[in-house]
Amino acid sequence: MVGKWKWRFLNESGALWRRVIVEIHGVNGGFDQTTGHVRNSGTWANIVRSCLDLEHMGIQLNNLMERKVLSRKQTHFWTDCWIKNHGPLKKCFPRLYALETSKNCFVADRWVLEDGSWQSKWGWRRHPSGRATGELDLLVSLINGLVLESHLDDKWV
Numbered sequence: 001m002v003g004k005w006k007w008r009f010l011n012e013s014g015a016l017w018r019r020v021i022v023e024i025h026g027v028n029g030g031f032d033q034t035t036g037h038v039r040n041s042g043t044w045a046n047i048v049r050s051c052l053d054l055e056h057m058g059i060q061l062n063n064l065m066e067r068k069v070l071s072r073k074q075t076h077f078w079t080d081c082w083i084k085n086h087g088p089l090k091k092c093f094p095r096l097y098a099l100e101t102s103k104n105c106f107v108a109d110r111w112v113l114e115d116g117s118w119q120s121k122w123g124w125r126r127h128p129s130g131r132a133t134g135e136l137d138l139l140v141s142l143i144n145g146l147v148l149e150s151h152l153d154d155k156w157v
Contacts, residue, residue, distance in 0.1 A: 002050040006031060039072035060087065075107045081105065083142050093139055099124045111143060118144070
């Protein structure tokens with residue numbers, strides 16, 4: 001049940017209850033906590049704490065939710081789960097993530113439509129080499145198979 005609240009928080013961006021949560025707990029609703037220690041008390045803090053406890057037990061709620069990327073402008077490239085059967089790309093490709101200059105970038109920042117074809121626009125601190133090159137090849141092959149529609153909003157499914 002707590003997973004459903006997290007899903008609703010991610011999906012219902014215009015809902016009044018969500019806007020209240022964001023004002024109290026921040027833009028990520030408190031789900032960006034790295035430890036089980038949640039500063040606030042109350043019902044929402046208990047939901048967040050329960051989600052964090054599940055993650056510490058190895059149950060990754062984010063891996064059970066997937067971001068359907070359409071416009072590319074609302075989905076974080078590295079931190080959202082948006083490629084089917086993969087977790088966040090920062091965990092799948094840690095060497096590339098370490099080289100990234102803008103860790104909160106959106107899919108639209110890294111994958112753009114130019115002259116009728118999809119092109120990558122990377123923001124590396126330095127050009128990938130060694131094992132990072134292999135990660136880059138795999139990442140590009142994953143992204144190349146995606147069908148993106150720029151006129152529709154991204155959504156959680």
